[in-house]
Amino acid sequence: MSAMDAADLRIRTLGECRISSPLRGLVTRHGTTEHYVDETDRVLFDDTVAMLAGRNGGDLPSFEPGGPRRHIYFDPSKIRVGIVTCGGLCPGLNDVIRGLVLELTSHYGVSRIVGFRNGYRGLVARHGHDVEELTPARVQHINEHGGTVLGTSRGNQDPAEIVDCLDQLGINILFVIGGDGSMRGAQRIAREIADRDRRIAVVGVPKTIDNDIPWIGHSFGFQTAFGKATESIRAAHTEATAQPGGVGLVQLMGRHSGFIACYAALATNDADYVLIPEVPVDVDAFLPHLRRRVRERGHALVVVAEGAGQNYLPAEGTDASGNRSLGDFGIYLRRRILDDFTAAGTEINLKYIDPSYVIRSVPANPYDSVYCLRLAQAAVHAAMAGRTELVVGTWRNRFVHVPIPLAVATRNQVDPDGDLWMSVREATGQPASFTTPATDRAAA
Amino acid sequence: MSAMDAADLRIRTLGECRISSPLRGLVTRHGTTEHYVDETDRVLFDDTVAMLAGRNGGDLPSFEPGGPRRHIYFDPSKIRVGIVTCGGLCPGLNDVIRGLVLELTSHYGVSRIVGFRNGYRGLVARHGHDVEELTPARVQHINEHGGTVLGTSRGNQDPAEIVDCLDQLGINILFVIGGDGSMRGAQRIAREIADRDRRIAVVGVPKTIDNDIPWIGHSFGFQTAFGKATESIRAAHTEATAQPGGVGLVQLMGRHSGFIACYAALATNDADYVLIPEVPVDVDAFLPHLRRRVRERGHALVVVAEGAGQNYLPAEGTDASGNRSLGDFGIYLRRRILDDFTAAGTEINLKYIDPSYVIRSVPANPYDSVYCLRLAQAAVHAAMAGRTELVVGTWRNRFVHVPIPLAVATRNQVDPDGDLWMSVREATGQPASFTTPATDRAAA
Amino acid sequence: MSAMDAADLRIRTLGECRISSPLRGLVTRHGTTEHYVDETDRVLFDDTVAMLAGRNGGDLPSFEPGGPRRHIYFDPSKIRVGIVTCGGLCPGLNDVIRGLVLELTSHYGVSRIVGFRNGYRGLVARHGHDVEELTPARVQHINEHGGTVLGTSRGNQDPAEIVDCLDQLGINILFVIGGDGSMRGAQRIAREIADRDRRIAVVGVPKTIDNDIPWIGHSFGFQTAFGKATESIRAAHTEATAQPGGVGLVQLMGRHSGFIACYAALATNDADYVLIPEVPVDVDAFLPHLRRRVRERGHALVVVAEGAGQNYLPAEGTDASGNRSLGDFGIYLRRRILDDFTAAGTEINLKYIDPSYVIRSVPANPYDSVYCLRLAQAAVHAAMAGRTELVVGTWRNRFVHVPIPLAVATRNQVDPDGDLWMSVREATGQPASFTTPATDRAAA
């Protein structure tokens, strides 16, 4: 799907879905804060000159801003709140949990908060309604650790069973911290709630280490992750430059989006090649170029996102633990490079590094900690104001309410025609010839 | 000046100054890049609904976007480029220098680049035209160190002498990396160049560890700086919670803008009070509140920006080395707190921490490294395209050209009515009573 | 006291005190470990040729090695253990607590362990017998945080009241983690226990961030502390080299021993001067040397331990919070340097950095974590085997039992005639003339 199509889709999708769906009914006066969001305030989707021409402001596509409301929906002294973390680990999960608990208790005075263990499983009777009380004391230091104190698991569960659980435990607000799959699950839960006419708000905090969820700026944990990945790139460069025929090859996370590879490569500005899923690579054109680079400079550094070059790999398998198989592109490329240099009789000292889980299980860096806290504050404000079926994000430096359908309708990717990829191209000096979209290559 | 006034000023100022002033004359075809900025593209200043209502896109105040141009002004093979760093240290200076050198050499093929030593001094004959050649080999590892390899100094020099130097050395482009004072100096240099009708571009990369320059999003080095400051806050919290009557008091940089204090405090979410220059503090109201907090919780954590509470201090002096005198608010508050607890017979274990220069002399973190590189790329593109008297910045996630007069007309500050301060207020739970704007207090 | 006198004292002291005093009575067979220390094994104090000549091995002064014993004194299923942390913070306190708890529970099967809050205060009825249960779950992540989860306080309490408390709570083993003052307190407690003929073991883990306790090799947390201090030295060097007339001045912890200053200075090998308490400084000789160095090289870096040059300071006071007064040598020297350069008309940009509490409140680095764990293991083995009135340490790469009187009889200091100081002298190139022991200077 091209960038233009995606933009069209976003606007179409928005037209079809409720904007930060308010719950019906009861309104409570919120008297402890002096700063409120004006209910008519909006954050525009797009402010290019072309898009604005001929419009007035009134009908522009826009998000509802996040923040505290003068009128809140729930009575803090009476409600019970649940929190669940789903999917793979990501730096900042514990910051979000802690931020939710502290904002609920300190700012709103909510005292009954439970965490569900191990993702949606903890919300299903079959798995035992595994919950723990979350208090300020319990979450005191959790932001200093990676992972999630609640545990996590992959996959969704039956929405009906989950709403049964929410009913049974008397939950009024459910916060879901998870990826796009989990958000689809959250939406099904919200729909089930609506069908049963329950007054339970479902608010998501979107999690994606690959930064591939739209409308949330950089996703939380992303800076921490690519910062950690930078260490591997530095290591590979150090190895490559220390030995004759040195080639550093680093594989980083990024199934569908190459943001981590791009940012980590730019951070040291030492990479000679960055290969990402968004831009097809022609390995047969790449190899001789690499050999020439090594011959001329004595060394080279290659950074690949795991999802690049998938056309060179057999349909992927997963092992029992759900880990990625050895069909990774990095492993494939390693073999191809070694074979190519060997065939050409060129000396090579290839060092392959894959930091894998290390970059996603570290604690959040200070920037991400701030971001997680503010996302948590926004999520709490949204839920307390009776919004549901939304995720919190940031758009043009404002915290906003993004309807779940919009958040899962598209995928955030590196734009091959955009500024970021151009920065990478300029920094690496890599030619377009073996990294142009396949259709272009066919045309050329 | 209120926020509204500032906005008005910005727009008035813009009307009066050239937008990324193009140099007159010669145009060279730039043939090595496939991705160019459309010359009619613009980034809007403001896209609130109110501002957009009744306008069409054509006449909206806007910035020229940064990026490579199809037509460039200078012939890379013939020009000589100068780089100078001015003012106090900031994480990322060496990344910017390295980014400029690598972009000039690798992307444009410029081979003659010099660095001027010790700020504007290095451009003045009296101080000896202290220059060094900058090559890719010279800048290879400099991004791994803090500080600036070119050295720096404070204060401006006579623009006429500086332009004499540029003439003498045959400099075609001067990159100035410095703060608002240095940018005013850069503007005077550009004006002197214009008066002499020379074809020398002056392009700035704005530096401010306090994040107090407008139109550049977060200034480079800011994330690194507040991240490092977070360590002091964590240390103070650890000390405060470990001992009976523990009070941690941390003073952070921020003469006029409290961004570092706010972000560093949010990063750990442990602070009980954050005091910043933008929001007046009533120490007499603060002290009993602090004592009560210590009595109730056993400990407290106070974060102050150095520029807070200046009304309590005598007019400030500076010592021979230009360092701040002992009149810092942190030192003053330390004394007041100790006196107050002593007078009240309350046990106190106060730990005072001021990380001072440590937070500004560290290497940039990976995020700032990426940002510095991209600012450097944008600065090189701007200069090569013949733009002058501008600084590069980011606005609404685009790199933009900001006319120097606009960049120095206002100061970026924490908005006491904005989202950031509200997040701090919610996170600390501190009352408004002793941190409300003075005028409000007078009215109350 | 000269090094020779100290050695004599050590041996005399040893003769007078019990060696890792065994308790009388009950012996339990310890059946779960295959690796035991031979009861006749000894680690020699001193193995210089001169000392060994004319002796046979039998009567050499020696320590009892640490480690598990075949026969243990206490029945793990019946005993209750107490842990207390005293004095200032030090990296690794939580590692030691965690190590004690995990070794007691996992290896010996002890299930009843309590922590006393806020140092010896927690053992005194007046302060409320403030205790908390310590379980493996409670200590799971505490090693990732600085400080001590038990809290701490300064000063000793009445031994009689403390033993009353131990009696009342049924404590069989008390682990004291603290400095020399706390160890003297532990000795008095052990004596009181002996006087009452109780079967309670008192075992210490010596804590000193200054590395000034003898017989324990490097004290735990020392490497972490000087490693953290290195950041300040690097920052000061970066500042000093970035500006004309740059002088970096760093004050580090070290009241009586300059180990942190020496090691942190060696770590970057950039310092021009290191001033420590063990070697008197003549400031009037130092200042012109410094000025010459700045004139010749453009910058200089000075590292001082807080306890250096005390003869230049008035008798020291402490404020209400027990913090050091502004009479620090670093502050004094800062003033003297500024005055001296000003008087000489020499440009100076002096940057003063004192990391203070930051270096003692960080989590332990991996080396110190290992060391803390092994000290904790040794302490538990010693106590379970019925040893009392001792501290664990390392001597010649073995863990040993050091009788408390021996551990507090002397102070570990940098030997002005030893290898470490010689390394510092060679690395800095600083002359002996203004840092020779006063007596030598008088003689010269």
Next chain:
Amino acid sequence: MSAMDAADLRIRTLGECRISSPLRGLVTRHGTTEHYVDETDRVLFDDTVAMLAGRNGGDLPSFEPGGPRRHIYFDPSKIRVGIVTCGGLCPGLNDVIRGLVLELTSHYGVSRIVGFRNGYRGLVARHGHDVEELTPARVQHINEHGGTVLGTSRGNQDPAEIVDCLDQLGINILFVIGGDGSMRGAQRIAREIADRDRRIAVVGVPKTIDNDIPWIGHSFGFQTAFGKATESIRAAHTEATAQPGGVGLVQLMGRHSGFIACYAALATNDADYVLIPEVPVDVDAFLPHLRRRVRERGHALVVVAEGAGQNYLPAEGTDASGNRSLGDFGIYLRRRILDDFTAAGTEINLKYIDPSYVIRSVPANPYDSVYCLRLAQAAVHAAMAGRTELVVGTWRNRFVHVPIPLAVATRNQVDPDGDLWMSVREATGQPASFTTPATDRAAA
């Protein structure tokens, strides 16, 4: 070879080799230092009571201590010095290079120092005598980077060609920083020099990230390396505890010696199993134990040294780049664990982490920086005093001269009956049954 045999060998070997072989001839008075090593001073090999009994000090096996000598062999103003780094990367290489250069220039006044590029290759005419001048300015910041600025390569070269090169370039001292293979090469070079009756000193600084060289305490870079490895263990533990059936499996460096695995595991004290080359593992006994552990606690953490369990692997191959093949034990064990859990129908989420090169290419931590500097100082003192065919090390906290034959005669390994392994056993609680030496198991 048992520990007892090794000790015998060490003493026999010592008898056969010259102790820090002095060169014959010219002696220069060394007048700039006040602190000297007494030429009769010795550091004992062994000071166990058993070993000392019946001896007097005079004939005890001992090392010559390192340090500055009153009389030096070379005239600093006339000599030329060469430095070469060989073998794999290790944290601290640049610190050693910088320490050698600064000690030679600042302390002794040697001004002509060259670095040979890419290991012994740079000393061979065929490869082009690739040298670069080493000055204080050149080495100013290199300690802040990992790797080696001189480059490195594996393998030895013809000693005759190397001595030809030394002759040709007029080298008087050659410093070799490398592993045991490189030290054997250094010895052959020294023998060739002796055969030619040249006055060229060859002094080694032993490098081994695995800490497997005897007589040098911890090898430089070891603390940095295991500290970095700790991050992978923490990541694996975070992953394992966050998901149902979580198993973390971390493979660390250590072909023959498991020190990194042991120390890194102790640093977090979270591992359930540590498998090292020194202690055979019975995988068939291990697997059911692991499954039980996961069932009981919900998760498990396994740390393996790459050289463990080699009996389970086919004879190892190496690929073109000299990297280890996929026959690593970690990869093998990963497969066995997955198969075993699958066969048993037990849920498993296995996360495999191998930090590989990342742990060896980072800059040295502050402790290792100090150690590298002091080793460099000792090496310079030894060479200047005319010692040759030795490496510098530390033994019982003294820097010593270790004859090369002694340094390469044995391998430092984790003693299965020693304190370190006992600490690991206690910390993990792992049974001896599947990690007992094979001979014991046979006997049982």
